[in-house]
Amino acid sequence: MAEGIRDKVAIIGMGCTRFGERWDCGPPELMIEAFEEARRDAGIEPDQLDAAWLGVFYQEQSTGKSGLPLSQALRLPNVPVTRVENLCATGTEALRGAVYAVAAGACDVALAMGMDKLKDTGYAGLPERTKGSFEDLWQPSATPPGSFAQLATAYARKHGRDMAELRRAMAHISKKSHDNGLLNDKAHLRRAITEEDVLNAPMVAYPLGVLDCCGVSDGAACAIVTTPDNARRLGHRDFVTIKAMQLAPSNGWELSSSEWDGAHTVTTKLAAERAYAEAGIENPLQELGLIEVHDCFSVTELVLMEDLGLSQAGCAIDDVLDGRYDRDGVLPCQPDGGLKCFGHPVGASGLRMAYEVYTQLLGRAGARQLDSPVLGLTHNLGGVPNRNVASVSVFGLQGA
Amino acid sequence: MVGDEQRFGVLASGAYLPRWRIERRTITEAVGWSRGRVKPGHGSRSFANWDEDSLTMAVEACRVALPAGAAPTRLQLASTSLPFADRSHAGIAREALALPPTTRLGESGGSRRAATSALIDALETRTETLLCGSDCVDAQPGSEGETELGHGAAAVLLGQGDCLADALSWGTVADDFVDRYRAADRRFDYRLEARWVRDAGVRGPLGELIGQVLGQAGIEPSQVDCLLAPLPAPVVRAVARDNGLEQADTAGELESCVGLCGAAHPLLMLHHALTRASAGQHLLLIGAGQGFDVVLLRATGNGAGQAAEPPVSVEPNYVRYLGLRRLLEIDGGLRAERDNRSSQSAAHRRHLDLHGLLGGRCGACGKLQFPRADRCVHCHAAGEQTPESMAGLPGEVNSFTEDWLAWTPRPPLIFGNVHFPGGANVMMEFTDFESGELETGQVVRMAFRIKDFDERRGFRRYFWKPAPVEKGHG
Numbered sequence: 001m002a003e004g005i006r007d008k009v010a011i012i013g014m015g016c017t018r019f020g021e022r023w024d025c026g027p028p029e030l031m032i033e034a035f036e037e038a039r040r041d042a043g044i045e046p047d048q049l050d051a052a053w054l055g056v057f058y059q060e061q062s063t064g065k066s067g068l069p070l071s072q073a074l075r076l077p078n079v080p081v082t083r084v085e086n087l088c089a090t091g092t093e094a095l096r097g098a099v100y101a102v103a104a105g106a107c108d109v110a111l112a113m114g115m116d117k118l119k120d121t122g123y124a125g126l127p128e129r130t131k132g133s134f135e136d137l138w139q140p141s142a143t144p145p146g147s148f149a150q151l152a153t154a155y156a157r158k159h160g161r162d163m164a165e166l167r168r169a170m171a172h173i174s175k176k177s178h179d180n181g182l183l184n185d186k187a188h189l190r191r192a193i194t195e196e197d198v199l200n201a202p203m204v205a206y207p208l209g210v211l212d213c214c215g216v217s218d219g220a221a222c223a224i225v226t227t228p229d230n231a232r233r234l235g236h237r238d239f240v241t242i243k244a245m246q247l248a249p250s251n252g253w254e255l256s257s258s259e260w261d262g263a264h265t266v267t268t269k270l271a272a273e274r275a276y277a278e279a280g281i282e283n284p285l286q287e288l289g290l291i292e293v294h295d296c297f298s299v300t301e302l303v304l305m306e307d308l309g310l311s312q313a314g315c316a317i318d319d320v321l322d323g324r325y326d327r328d329g330v331l332p333c334q335p336d337g338g339l340k341c342f343g344h345p346v347g348a349s350g351l352r353m354a355y356e357v358y359t360q361l362l363g364r365a366g367a368r369q370l371d372s373p374v375l376g377l378t379h380n381l382g383g384v385p386n387r388n389v390a391s392v393s394v395f396g397l398q399g400a
Numbered sequence: 401m402v403g404d405e406q407r408f409g410v411l412a413s414g415a416y417l418p419r420w421r422i423e424r425r426t427i428t429e430a431v432g433w434s435r436g437r438v439k440p441g442h443g444s445r446s447f448a449n450w451d452e453d454s455l456t457m458a459v460e461a462c463r464v465a466l467p468a469g470a471a472p473t474r475l476q477l478a479s480t481s482l483p484f485a486d487r488s489h490a491g492i493a494r495e496a497l498a499l500p501p502t503t504r505l506g507e508s509g510g511s512r513r514a515a516t517s518a519l520i521d522a523l524e525t526r527t528e529t530l531l532c533g534s535d536c537v538d539a540q541p542g543s544e545g546e547t548e549l550g551h552g553a554a555a556v557l558l559g560q561g562d563c564l565a566d567a568l569s570w571g572t573v574a575d576d577f578v579d580r581y582r583a584a585d586r587r588f589d590y591r592l593e594a595r596w597v598r599d600a601g602v603r604g605p606l607g608e609l610i611g612q613v614l615g616q617a618g619i620e621p622s623q624v625d626c627l628l629a630p631l632p633a634p635v636v637r638a639v640a641r642d643n644g645l646e647q648a649d650t651a652g653e654l655e656s657c658v659g660l661c662g663a664a665h666p667l668l669m670l671h672h673a674l675t676r677a678s679a680g681q682h683l684l685l686i687g688a689g690q691g692f693d694v695v696l697l698r699a700t701g702n703g704a705g706q707a708a709e710p711p712v713s714v715e716p717n718y719v720r721y722l723g724l725r726r727l728l729e730i731d732g733g734l735r736a737e738r739d740n741r742s743s744q745s746a747a748h749r750r751h752l753d754l755h756g757l758l759g760g761r762c763g764a765c766g767k768l769q770f771p772r773a774d775r776c777v778h779c780h781a782a783g784e785q786t787p788e789s790m791a792g793l794p795g796e797v798n799s800f801t802e803d804w805l806a807w808t809p810r811p812p813l814i815f816g817n818v819h820f821p822g823g824a825n826v827m828m829e830f831t832d833f834e835s836g837e838l839e840t841g842q843v844v845r846m847a848f849r850i851k852d853f854d855e856r857r858g859f860r861r862y863f864w865k866p867a868p869v870e871k872g873h874g
Contacts, residue, residue: 123734125805133743137754138771138851138863140815140829141738146803150816154799157840205803206812255827256769256777258819262799386817386827 004278008103010231010239010398011223013042016355019219019343020188027056027063027117028073030220034113034348035074042224043234049224050107051080055094055114057087057346061127062117070113087382088294089247089391090114091221091350096245096391098225108230114352115220116345126216126346145205145213145297147384152207152299154262159314167207169317170298171198174211176326177295177334181341183368188215188343198298212298217343221351223358228398240358243375243394244278246271254386265381267390268307272379275392276309281375285310285331288394289373290360292353294381295338301325304379305333308392327368335360335368350391353378357395374400408526409563413671413703414464415554416457417658418448419832419868420724422715424547430718431542444714445659446550448536450724450809451831451850454479455489456862457553457664458534459496459848463791465555465671466530471499472557474529476506476522478515478663480582481537483860492862493532495755496848498789512630514663516687519558519695523567528559535662538725540588548632550659554667564674564703565683567695569616573609574691577601598635606692607642610684613694624648624696625681626673630665631688648684649673663689674703710870713834724810735807740852742861752787757846757864759824760785768822778823793820795828795844795866802835814838818866831865845869 015037017030025033039045054070056063063069067081086093091114098110121127126144130136140146152170156163175195181187193211201209231239248271254260272284281287293308295301302320305311310331311319319325325333336342336356339349357376359365375396382389424441432438448457458477466472475490475497482489490505508514515533522529534553539545579597580589606629614621621644628651629636636650651669661668666687673683679701687693715721722728752758753772760772764781772785800816807813814830816838830838831849844866851863 121734128735128738133746134750134771136740136852137742137747137750137861139827140813141806141808141852142813142815142827143803143806146801146806146813146815149801149803150799153801153840154817157798203802204805205801208801252773252777254825256771256773256825257767258798258823258825259778260825262817262825386825 005099005103005245006243006278006280007228007241007398009099009225009242010228010236011225011242011358011395012231012234012236012239013038013044013224014222014355014358015041016186016221016352017219018186019217019345019352021119022218023119025218027069027115030117030218031070031073031113031115034220034222038222038224044109044224046074047077048109049076049079049111050109051098051101052076052111052113053094053097054081054083055085055090055112055347055350056083056116057085057090058116058118058127058129059085062120063115086389088296088346089350089380089382089389090347091352092245092378092380092391092393093350095223095351095354096247098223099242099245102225102227109224109226111222111224112351113220113222114348114350116347117218118216118345119218124216142384143205144384145208148297148300149205149208150262151303151385155299155303158261158263161317163207166317167199168195169302169320170212171195172320173295173298173301174198174340177338177340180327180335180368181337184336184342187337187341188217189337189341208297208299214296214339215341215343217345219343219345219348219352221348221355223351223354238362239398240361240395241398243396244275245391245393246274246278247389247391248274249389250383250387252387260386262385264303265307265385265388265390267388268304268379268381268392271390271392272308275394279394281394284308284377288331288375288377290332290335290357290370291377291379292334292336292338292356293379295334295340296344296381300381301333304381308379332370335365335370350378350380354393354395361395361397407563407566408523408560409558409566409697410556410670410674411559411561411563412465412467412557413555413564413674414461415552415668415671416460416464417446417552417710418452418457419711419713420447420449420715421445421657421712422447422718422721426716426718427547434542441547443656445547446552447721447725448551449832451865452536453483453850454481454534454536454553455483455492456848456850457536457551458489458532458555459493461534461553461555462493462497462530462532465557466497467557470557471503472528472530472559474504474506474527475499476508476518476529476531478508478518478531478533479535480509480512480514480663481535482507482509492755495752498756509663512662512689513687513691513693516666516685516693516695517572519556520570520572520693522558523570523695526560530555530557531667533664533667535664537589537662538587538727541722541727543588544591545589548660550661552658552661552668553664554671556667556670562702563700565697565699567697568619569613570693570695571609571613571616572691572693573605575605576690594632598638602631602635602688603638603642606639606686606688609692609694610643613696617696619682619696621645622647623682624684626651626677626683628666628669628673628683629686629688630660630669632660645684674699676704677701678704711868732807738807739856740854741857742854742859747861754863756789757791758787759790761788761822768820768824770824770826790820790824791846791864793846795820795846797838797840797842797844797866798825799840800830800838818844829865830867832867843869
């Protein structure tokens with residue numbers, strides 16, 4: 001295996017907008033809001049950037065193609081801007097581009113921006129999109145909740161668990177994220193709920209009720225990265241370094257083979273194994289201080305606990321109900337409220353997760369600050385369970 | 401006995417009726433007020449789901465009728481309601497049925513006796529033919545036709561050999577008697593007075609033709625066991641009485657439970673009779689519409705007891721029936737604005753796979769997959785896949801959802817991962833299931849259906865959907 005990027009790149013500044021129904025903002029305003037926070041944090045001016053990566057998923061919705069929206073919004077000094085898209089891993093993909101460029105020595109300072117402006121569609125849920133000229137001819141016109149609901153029916157079938165029991169654990173997950181989101185003034189959804197609220201919510205896609213679903217939001221998040229040496233030269237004493245960034249896309253097996261049980265995400269397992277190896281992590285449950293995973297739906301978070309090697313197969317229901325992943329549990333999951341409550345502007349989400357880990361590692365999380373974490377993990381699952389892109393990244397304090 | 405090599409008749413038959421029924425009482429209770437003193441009516445009528453049309457029903461009927469491996473010389477569709485004015489429906493059906501491209505294709509319409517006329521053509525020319533009658537004609541809400549009509553399809557395989565019924569004699573007479581008509585640019589029939597139709601249009605000319613056809617075969621009216629006339633019951637009774645056929649069974653339960661299914665109805669009645677007829681029974685098949693066709697058949701008893709029992713559900717909600725049939729435009733919300741334009745070049749590259757549900761069988765590992773691809777999804781071998789129909793395979797539901805967010809004319813959109821023998825998994829949209837009916841592990845059959853409508857361009861595309869298994873076929 002290649003030696004990887006562990007500790008080769010430092011994050012010296014991050015920014016994240018308030019997520020939500022930002023009727024007041026278009027894409028440029030969102031990007032400026034996130035960038036201004038990161039710029040102040042890093043002590044960097046636009047003319048110090050060597051290159052930038054822009055992650056936007058629904059470019060057709062409101063932003064447009066290419067790197068131009070970022071270059072124009074920030075009036076960048078004509079430095080290279082590369083627009084990337086990899087489903088819900090888009091924000092992480094933007095960061096990976098910037099990190100790799102710095103690690104390769106091609107750039108001293110690079111910007112990664114993730115953004116989506118989803119609420120200009122005029123309706124609830126994620127926008128309709130084509131799957132391609134051939135796929136549209138035969139694939140169901142599925143929504144994301146419908147696609148992820150498959151995990152629940154398949155999981156119950158595979159492990160012989162009662163759907164009521166599974167739904168109870170899913171409700172616990174949603175309640176936990178709402179509790180966490182209450183402590184985050186940038187979160188989209190900030191209200192306390194009970195497990196009963198979740199169980200009694202209107203059905204969106206069986207067995208997912210509306211409170212099993214994450215918020216669809218507008219927002220942007222960004223990171224400014226450089227080498228550790230450069231970070232020190234720029235005056236940063238405490239900073240976060242990248243320990244691992246791994247990505248695993250489906251190759252069509254889950255889509256077409258009946259050997260896939262439908263109850264786990266193949267790609268998450270692969271990306272996690274590679275990321276743990278790259279970061280030198282042997283026991284993630286013990287070594288990680290927090291995790292931000294792709295909780296687009298409550299059942300997704302439950303299944304991911306197994307795919308990330310944190311719960312044994314078939315045991316996530318019990319671990320969740322035992323509070324293992326609560327704020328005061330063994331491994332806090334979504335301390336910022338997650339996609340569920342912080343919100344999910346698709347292209348921004350990977351960087352939003354990194355923002356929370358960064359904030360927690362540096363002890364800046366205020367009311368939701370955890371007890372001195374030194375390593376944190378982010379995970380995105382772009383696409384749907386039978387065809388997706390999983391990214392797993394590990395961040396830590398320098399020297400950790 | 402006539403030798404098998406000389407016999408030409410019905411080798412096989414099949415029928416397809418949509419799952420859905422609406423009781424006539426439900427209709428009259430909802431809209432009977434518009435016509436004053438209307439009797440509530442008895443029985444029910446069939447109606448097609450939103451994703452069915454006369455082509456999809458024809459394919460389903462042909463699948464039932466067509467013996468495994470059979471490749472008839474000709475495929476003939478008869479209908480007054482095929483969806484395209486300029487596109488070969490028989491060509492689409494040929495691909496769905498995985499018949500060879502050299503199959504001769506034909507379509508006939510223009511009259512409700514299109515199927516019986518095509519039947520006589522096949523008998524005259526002794527051409528091995530898979531003949532299907534299918535109709536999906538809607539009636540204006542509140543009209544008489546709304547309770548009379550039904551939707552359905554039936555098919556017969558005609559040829560030489562060991563028959564279900566031998567054709568003994570036949571005849572035809574044309575008469576531009578306008579009992580009803582439907583202009584090419586109109587959706588609904590225009591009908592004339594029923595008693596005038598019965599007395600002036602049917603009894604005389606049909607009775608004369610029946611006499612000729614029976615006479616040709618030397619059969620007395622008293623020897624006729626079944627009178628299969630696609631006409632309203634009072635008219636059938638009058639014809640039977642006029643022609644000494646009172647003793648004949650008239651398969652009236654089809655009209656009572658399903659309604660009159662246009663060009664499909666004569667073959668529906670014939671299939672119905674063949675699955676019940678014993679050896680030697682005489683069946684008198686009528687086609688009616690601007691003239692008449694009459695065909696006399698003698699059953700061999702080989703088809704008796706072969707009928708499957710498809711699931712039937714009664715729709716209690718008249719407004720939902722209207723919505724599903726697009727007789728009332730129900731708001732689908734902004735998600736219904738999705739543009740379903742088809743890339744015809746992309747569709748044509750894979751049209752056999754899509755219309756025939758052809759997966760790929762890997763020559764290296766022996767496993768099946770859909771869609772077919774150059775690289776095997778199981779073993780990654782390149783260039784090893786051969787097409788193989790999955791349409792007849794049983795599916796097993798591995799996961800599913802009822803999606804209330806996605807737009808569909810019949811919410812919820814039910815879809816999920818379906819496993820097939822041989823190792824394939826396909827994420828598919830289900831059809832004909834109601835909310836709460838589906839479970840993981842359930843076995844489903846594949847049904848040929850409309851996948852999407854492209855309203856803007858007047859196009860519709862077809863694919864396969866898992867549907868409930870018929871009793872006796874699972």
